[in-house]
Amino acid sequence: xxxxxxxxxxxxxxxxxxxxxxxxxxxxxxxxxxxxxxxxxxxxxxxxxxxxxxxxxxxxxxxxxxxxxxxxxxxxxxxxxxxxxxxxxxxxxxxxxxxxxxxxxxxxxxxxxxxxxxxxxxxxxxxxxxxxxxxxxxxxxxxxxxxxxxxxxxxxxxxxxxxxxxxxxxxxxxxxxxxxxxxxxxxxxxxxxxxxxxxxxxxxxxxxxxxxxxxxxxxxxxxxxxxxxxxxxxxxxxxxxxxxxxxxxxxxxxxxxxxxxxxxxxxxxxxxxxxxxxxxxxxxxxxxxxxxxxxxxxxxxxxxxxxxxxxxxxxxxxxxxxxxxxxxxxxxxxxxxxxxxxxxxxxxxxxxxxxxxxxxxxxxxxxxxxxxxxxxxxxxxxxxxxxxxxxxxxxxxxxxxxxxxxxxxxxxxxxxxxxxxxxxxxxxxxxxxxxxxxxxxxxxxxxxxxxxxxxxxxxxxxxxxxxxxxxxxxxxxxxxxxxxxxxxxxxxxxxxxxxxxxxxxxxxxxxxxxxxxxxxxxxxxxxxxxxxxxxxxxxxxxxxxxxxxxxxxxxxx
Amino acid sequence: xxxxxxxxxxxxxxxxxxxxxxxxxxxxxxxxxxxxxxxxxxxxxxxxxxxxxxxxxxxxxxxxxxxxxxxxxxxxxxxxxxxxxxxxxxxxxxxxxxxxxxxxxxxxxxxxxxxxxxxxxxxxxxxxxxxxxxxxxxxxxxxxxxxxxxxxxxxxxxxxxxxxxxxxxxxxxxxxxxxxxxxxxxxxxxxxxxxxxxxxxxxxxxxxxxxxxxxxxxxxxxxxxxxxxxxxxxxxxxxxxxxxxxxxxxxxxxxxxxxxxxxxxxxxxxxxxxxxxxxxxxxxxxxxxxxxxxxxxxxxxxxxxxxxxxxxxxxxxxxxxxxxxxxxxxxxxxx
Ligand code: HEM
Numbered sequence: 001x002x003x004x005x006x007x008x009x010x011x012x013x014x015x016x017x018x019x020x021x022x023x024x025x026x027x028x029x030x031x032x033x034x035x036x037x038x039x040x041x042x043x044x045x046x047x048x049x050x051x052x053x054x055x056x057x058x059x060x061x062x063x064x065x066x067x068x069x070x071x072x073x074x075x076x077x078x079x080x081x082x083x084x085x086x087x088x089x090x091x092x093x094x095x096x097x098x099x100x101x102x103x104x105x106x107x108x109x110x111x112x113x114x115x116x117x118x119x120x121x122x123x124x125x126x127x128x129x130x131x132x133x134x135x136x137x138x139x140x141x142x143x144x145x146x147x148x149x150x151x152x153x154x155x156x157x158x159x160x161x162x163x164x165x166x167x168x169x170x171x172x173x174x175x176x177x178x179x180x181x182x183x184x185x186x187x188x189x190x191x192x193x194x195x196x197x198x199x200x201x202x203x204x205x206x207x208x209x210x211x212x213x214x215x216x217x218x219x220x221x222x223x224x225x226x227x228x229x230x231x232x233x234x235x236x237x238x239x240x241x242x243x244x245x246x247x248x249x250x251x252x253x254x255x256x257x258x259x260x261x262x263x264x265x266x267x268x269x270x271x272x273x274x275x276x277x278x279x280x281x282x283x284x285x286x287x288x289x290x291x292x293x294x295x296x297x298x299x300x301x302x303x304x305x306x307x308x309x310x311x312x313x314x315x316x317x318x319x320x321x322x323x324x325x326x327x328x329x330x331x332x333x334x335x336x337x338x339x340x341x342x343x344x345x346x347x348x349x350x351x352x353x354x355x356x357x358x359x360x361x362x363x364x365x366x367x368x369x370x371x372x373x374x375x376x377x378x379x380x381x382x383x384x385x386x387x388x389x390x391x392x393x394x395x396x397x398x399x400x401x402x403x404x405x406x407x408x409x410x411x412x413x414x415x416x417x418x419x420x421x422x423x424x425x426x427x428x429x430x431x432x433x434x435x436x437x438x439x440x441x442x443x444x445x446x447x448x449x450x451x452x453x454x455x456x457x458x459x460x461x462x463x464x465x466x467x468x469x470x471x472x473x474x475x476x477x478x479x480x481x482x483x484x485x486x487x488x489x490x491x492x493x494x495x496x497x498x499x500x501x502x503x504x505x506x507x508x509x510x511x512x513x514x515x516x517x518x519x520x521x522x523x524x525x526x527x528x529x530x531x532x533x534x535x536x537x538x539x540x541x542x543x544x545x546x547x548x549x550x551x552x553x554x555x556x557x
Numbered sequence: 558x559x560x561x562x563x564x565x566x567x568x569x570x571x572x573x574x575x576x577x578x579x580x581x582x583x584x585x586x587x588x589x590x591x592x593x594x595x596x597x598x599x600x601x602x603x604x605x606x607x608x609x610x611x612x613x614x615x616x617x618x619x620x621x622x623x624x625x626x627x628x629x630x631x632x633x634x635x636x637x638x639x640x641x642x643x644x645x646x647x648x649x650x651x652x653x654x655x656x657x658x659x660x661x662x663x664x665x666x667x668x669x670x671x672x673x674x675x676x677x678x679x680x681x682x683x684x685x686x687x688x689x690x691x692x693x694x695x696x697x698x699x700x701x702x703x704x705x706x707x708x709x710x711x712x713x714x715x716x717x718x719x720x721x722x723x724x725x726x727x728x729x730x731x732x733x734x735x736x737x738x739x740x741x742x743x744x745x746x747x748x749x750x751x752x753x754x755x756x757x758x759x760x761x762x763x764x765x766x767x768x769x770x771x772x773x774x775x776x777x778x779x780x781x782x783x784x785x786x787x788x789x790x791x792x793x794x795x796x797x798x799x800x801x802x803x804x805x806x807x808x809x810x811x812x813x814x815x816x817x818x819x820x821x822x823x824x825x826x827x828x829x830x831x832x833x834x835x836x837x838x839x840x841x842x843x844x845x846x847x848x849x850x851x852x853x854x855x856x857x858x859x860x861x862x863x864x865x866x867x868x869x870x871x872x873x874x875x876x877x878x879x880x881x882x883x884x885x886x887x888x889x890x891x892x
Contacts, residue, residue: 006854040853044846048864051842058835058883065829093830207828216825268727276733296733297823308825472825480827484814491810495803524852527800 004040004112009523037104038111046105053101057092060084064093106204113197120190127171131180131503138503138519140533144541146514147548152179152506155514158543159504162536168502180505185498189524192493199486206483210476212240221255222315222332222466228252229303229471247473249303254281256291258312258465262382271341271380278309278467294469304473311468313337313344314364316388317448320350323441328353330448334466335364336408341378342366347410348390349397354442356394359410363389366463383459388447390428392419392438418442432462499523502536516540561728564665565721568683571658572717575690575710578651582706584644589704589784593637636774639787648706649697655710656690663687670728675744676735678880682720685748685876686713692752700797704788708759719877739819747812747837751872753805754844758869760798761862767791768859795858799851802865806844813837832883836875843868 003010024032036042061069070090074081088095135141146155156179160170168183217234219227227233229252231245239245261275278294282302294300300307319330328350335346348360367380368387376389395415398405405411418439419425428436433449451461505517518540520533558566663684667674675684693709696702731740766782768791788794816837817827828834847868850861 008852008854008857040849041855044849044853044856047842047846047849051839051846054835054839054842057830058832058839058879062830065831263730266729269729272729273733274730275736297737297739297819299822299825306825308823310825470825474826477821477827481818484817488807488810488814491807495807525796525799527796 003116004038004043005035006040034111037108043105043108043112046101046108050101050105053098054092056089057098060089060092062092063090102204106201109197110201113194113201116190117194117198120187120194123190124187128169128182128184128501131173131182131505135503135505135517135519138521140518140520140530142518142533142537144516144518144537146506146516147544148513149548150514150544152508152514154547155179155506155516155540155544156181156504158547159506159516159536159540162540162543163502163504166536178505178507180503183502183504184500186500186523189494189497189499192490192495192497194490195486196490196494199483199490203480203483203487206476206479210474210480212242213476214472214474215239215243215245216470216472218310218468218470220334220466220468221253222334223255223257223464225332226252226254227469229305234471243473247304249305250285251303252283253307253469254283255279255467256281258467260312260382260465262380271382273381276309276312276467278312278469280307294467304475306472308470308472309467310470311337313342313466314366315464315466316346316362316364317450317464318348318360318362318388319446319448320348320354320358320438320443321446322353322443325444326353328443332464332466333362334468335362339378340381342381343378347408349399349407349410351397351399354438355440356442357397357399358438358442359393359395359397359412359415360445361391361393361410361412364463365389383461383463386432386459386463388430390419390430390445391417391421392425392428393417394440394442432459495525498526498528498532500526500529500532502533504536504540560665560669564662564669567658567665568662568717568721571655571662572714572721574651574655574658575714575717578648578655579707579710579714581644581648581651582703582710585642585648586704586707586784588642588644589639589787590782592639593783593786634790634793635787636790637786645703645706648710649703652690652706652710653694656687656694659683659687659690666728670730672731673741673745675748676731676740677726677729678724679720679726681744681748681876681880682716682724684745685751686716686720688748688752689713689755692749692756696756696801702756702760702797704784705756705759705763708762709755712755734823737819737822739815739822743812743815743819746808746815750805750808750812751876753801753808754869754872757798757802757805757865760794760801761865763788764791764794764798764862765859765866767794768862791858795862798862798865802844802847802868806841806848809837809841809844813841832879833875836871836879840868840871840875843871 061073063070073090084090088097092098132138146152153174156172156174160172160181160183163170163181163183166185168185169187170181170183173180173182215238217237219233219235221227229248229250231237231248256279259275259277259279260273263269263272263274276296280292280294280300281289282292282300283289284303292300292302294307294309296309299309313335315332315334317330317332320328322328329348331348333346333348335344337344342364344364344366346362346364348362350358350360363376365376365378365385365387366382367378367384369377369379371377376387393410393412393415398411398414417423419427421427425439428438428445430436430445430447432447433452435444435446437444449462450464451458454461500523501521503517503519507515507517509515516537518533518537520529522529663674666680666683670676674680690709690713693702693705763785767785767788770782770785771791789797816834820829820831820834821827843864847861847864850856850864
């Protein structure tokens, strides 16, 4: 077996010690190095190293999975964080050191698998090896006496039949005094092992390249809004290295409604969401509109992309008018949820149309409630008693400097607070449908009621919701799955198919009787080997007896 | 009493019965030590036969059924044969009784919640330990591993105790993030794999003790854990541990893959090095290392046993520490 020389099955390598070893030379050194790299010991060492190297990434936040955690970490540990960053501790899984471990491991793996594959292909075509001279020392050694009237050649021929029925590959050998059959089975074990290891390589390659051909993008939609799958329509877009945006299929996606069900029966889980469903309409280019739904754990697959529902919240519709009543701003503004009962935070920026630039920081409470100290909170995530409070600032919004600013934050450093908790005028407070004057006669602000015709006190449809979608495209995912299945299949085959050799020998004794010997040899783990030898002996005996029914069989002990 | 309260009652009863089983198994270990003490006194220093599968006396009569032959070969190579023991039988019976109560507890919890009973830490602990005992009892029907009873019942009582006292939560419906068939498959297979790893851990642990004893057998120093002489040889224990661990490994491989499929459906990517994913991967690699170690010259025996032990420690860490204290997408411990 062409396994690495320190595999438990192979003959021990001649123990050279450093002093007496001849000079290797350049090629010799390379060869020596290669042999070291593809040895079992190195594979084991690299595997264990890989396990250890994976640990730090779970202790320190990673940029790939938790970018905000990294920022937080820098704030909390200003001394330590840059040091850790230097050793790529926030990018462990793409770091030079982590990558070099697994790349070495895979080089070792390839160097190991190729010669084994070659060797295995030969073994598949080769005859089972010659029967050992003495079987007595092998596993499950059993002797029987052939029924009277059976000669050695016949006995071995029938043993061969039994073995062939057991799907063994067989070869007959004979010498003047003895006949024997050598049998081997379980080539699938090594095949499985090689498939397993090769599929790991395949997996690494497709996973490594996979992200390069796809993209992921995010888009927030308020109920009623439509998105066209083009580059500019995304709020954020992360293309893979080899992705070409002409590949985008410009379908449209409309969020028709967003349904949430909350638990109201079980008091232990009161207010816990039970279901989020985004009812959408998808229209392929030049095709007919189709209704669909996107749910958590249940993405919508369309146009070569998968659409995932990642977040949701309220998007109060806010209208700002100047003192003459001209609308200067009106939009449904997604408010970011801050807690489980959807206390939400949103920003409105009004750069033009009023005497001053105006910024609003809004808090939205779907079911407003008050603590004993007078501060507001939301006590239920659904719209029972929605209230919007607005802090009003005037001054420079900072939009003109050409620096991109987030729509979800407002820098108030250079602004004058007009209505906040600390100013003379308290924050504005609105319920759906209500309008309030802005301070300083700047104009007015309205919290629009999306369902103005609803009954008094029924706020269920008063505020639109938004959903945030992740849209992904990964053309290699099918390959990943295929290799994963091969890994699992190879593993099962290689661990559960026994590879073994069995021998049956028939020796003519001086007294004319025929002595039968049976023994086996395991190649790898084979707990059932000995019972297989016994079973073979039993089946063989039964067959011989059937062949010589006239003569009563001798005691088969 | 509602279903959940019945479930709790049943669970506490199961814990009490397991505790009794633990006592019975411990008494058995003490008896074994005593039995070894008396034979050693009679025979003097025991002569250790180098155990080897090939060398085992296997040419016996063909009338014995195959299964018996395997299992008898497995457990038969103890230095000191150890006869029947009443406490051992009591221990097994109590374990079966405890298991039945445990099963009832899990089923009632599932009925009370109207879903599978493995969706938060309390339920993971309950179902995970149930599977540990299940695996143990199933393996018992094929191979005599009753000497692990103290370990299995002891561990299960401790884990259940922690689960019930620290992690208890009321019945709650599944949040949308967990509403998936993959919760049923992925978590169940992971727990089942854990059951096998637990048994493999115990076997590897006993293997280490045994090989220490075997090394010392020639010398004057004898092990204080005399009951070891009634257990299978280190060689046999290693083979048993390997067989149990590779089943665990296959289940774990499947867990990893099923988790990826689920992650793709839930989060839009099949792998993202989330903390829980990282630890699942680490465990997988450790056990791959263990399998390699078994096939590497110089690593068979005690060294590979240590890897199985480290692997199981990582499994426990993943369950007990990562779930509760680490931040990540898998925020479902329900705490
Ligand atoms: C990516 C890293 C690797 C992983 C995850 C891995 C994993 C495994 C697993 C799970 C098995 C047991 C299942 C089976 O027999 O198919 C195994 C067996 C084996 N591996 Fe690897 N392996 C890796 C790399 C290597 C390398 C680099 C070598 C060559 C030095 C190697 C040589 C072997 C051999 C010879 C066996 C058979 C063991 C036996 O006879 O029981 N593996 N490997």
